[in-house]
Amino acid sequence: xxxxxxxxxxxxxxxxxxxxxxxxxxxxxxxxxxxxxxxxxxxxxxxxxxxxxxxxxxxxxxxxxxxxxxxxxxxxxxxxxxxxxxxxxxxxxxxxxxxxxxxxxxxxxxxxxxxxxxxxxxxxxxxxxxxxxxxxxxxxxxxxx
Numbered sequence: 001x002x003x004x005x006x007x008x009x010x011x012x013x014x015x016x017x018x019x020x021x022x023x024x025x026x027x028x029x030x031x032x033x034x035x036x037x038x039x040x041x042x043x044x045x046x047x048x049x050x051x052x053x054x055x056x057x058x059x060x061x062x063x064x065x066x067x068x069x070x071x072x073x074x075x076x077x078x079x080x081x082x083x084x085x086x087x088x089x090x091x092x093x094x095x096x097x098x099x100x101x102x103x104x105x106x107x108x109x110x111x112x113x114x115x116x117x118x119x120x121x122x123x124x125x126x127x128x129x130x131x132x133x134x135x136x137x138x139x140x141x142x143x144x145x
Contacts, residue, residue: 002106003103003104004048004049004050004102004103004106005051005103009051009053009057010099012056012057013048013056013057013099013103014096014100015061016057016060016061016064016095016099017098017099018061018088018093018094018095018099019060019061019062019064019092019095020039020044020061020068020095021035021091021095021098021118022061022091022092023062023081024039024065024069024091025091026089027078027080027081032117032118032119032122033117033119036117036118038068038069039068039109039118040113042067043055043067044064044067044068045108045110048102049102062078062081062082065077066078090126090129091122093125093129094118094121097133097136097140098112098113098118100137101137101140104137105141105145107144111144112144115143115144116140116143124136124139
């Protein structure tokens with residue numbers, strides 16, 4: 001299997017997509033379908049899939065948020081997020097799982113999210129967040145492939 005980028009970047013991508021999705025859903029107060037659409041239509045997925053180091057580890061999750069939603073829409077939400085202690089939630093977990101699955105499968109984010117939408121990822125948090133990550137990868141494989 002050829003991976004889209006070196007595994008040494010994976011933790012950064014997981015963390016940054018986790019921050020991205022948690023901030024978009026919790027701080028911008030957007031529904032999952034709107035966040036998914038903005039993510040897929042932005043430059044972010046292609047740059048990660050291409051292995052651009054600037055998008056793998058050079059930008060924070062908040063910078064990715066600005067890319068997808070624009071500085072005007074995100075400025076106050078990012079300020080709000082930075083003033084609160086960060087506690088990873090289901091939204092963070094969903095972004096992290098999505099990054100892991102995309103890296104492992106080599107599939108495009110768009111194709112993954114068409115079959116396993118963000119809302120479905122979020123709904124699996126309660127059951128799967130304490131399980132071994134391989135269980136979630138298997139579940140996604142059953143649906144996506």
